[in-house]
Amino acid sequence: MKETKTLWDAVVELTTGVIVDLDAPLNDEMVSGQIPVSICSASLVGVGGTYPRGHGNYISTRCNKTGTIYSIVNLSYEDLTDAIRLGVITDDTIEADIYDAGDKLKVAFVTDKRLPAKCLEPEWWYNERSQFRSAITRKKYNISEDICLCEHPAAVSAAVHFGRYNYNEVPGSVVKYGKCIECQKEYRTVHTLQKDN
Numbered sequence: 143m144k145e146t147k148t149l150w151d152a153v154v155e156l157t158t159g160v161i162v163d164l165d166a167p168l169n170d171e172m173v174s175g176q177i178p179v180s181i182c183s184a185s186l187v188g189v190g191g192t193y194p195r196g197h198g199n200y201i202s203t204r205c206n207k208t209g210t211i212y213s214i215v216n217l218s219y220e221d222l223t224d225a226i227r228l229g230v231i232t233d234d235t236i237e238a239d240i241y242d243a244g245d246k247l248k249v250a251f252v253t254d255k256r257l258p259a260k261c262l263e264p265e266w267w268y269n270e271r272s273q274f275r276s277a278i279t280r281k282k283y284n285i286s287e288d289i290c291l292c293e294h295p296a297a298v299s300a301a302v303h304f305g306r307y308n309y310n311e312v313p314g315s316v317v318k319y320g321k322c323i324e325c326q327k328e329y330r331t332v333h334t335l336q337k338d339n
């Protein structure tokens with residue numbers, strides 16, 4: 143399973159989409175509220191499995207009244223559309239922690255209790271979504287301020303941003319180089335690539 147996730151990590155690095163104002167001031171304030179379920183953009187990677195998957199394509203949704211875009215970090219296109227199709231979600235909105243990312247752009251961590259916990263496991267941290275990684279992860283795992291994110295076993299994968307992949311260094315493996323987003327400690331991991339079959 144780990145290998146699949148590694149390949150997925152590499153894919154999402156290449157398929158980021160939403161353009162945001164990177165100069166917009168950071169606002170760590172979070173509000174809990176309702177976000178729309180109408181999907182306005184999604185990545186396009188083939189995804190198998192059945193609901194609830196806990197993985198899949200990333201999505202943004204849009205409020206048609208205000209035009210605000212919600213960039214979702216932890217619920218896949220596949221699981222959201224299945225939840226609607228199966229009647230798990232019957233409203234136009236779902237509950238989420240909402241972070242302000244600029245003019246008409248929010249980052250959303252879905253918390254809606256109607257969705258099985260597995261649906262809300264994935265975390266996609268890249269580009270515009272990454273600026274709230276620390277705040278979201280600390281809240282999710284209830285991590286105290288006196289330890290670094292990367293010192294917490296459940297949070298280390300969210301704490302370390304892998305910005306460089308090397309497919310030649312170790313044959314049959316991908317070597318990932320990253321840094322902790324908080325303390326800047328450097329990380330290097332080696333993952334065996336799955337053979338096609």
Ligand SMILES: [Zn+2]
Binds near residue numbers: 290291323325326
């Ligand atoms: Zn750290």
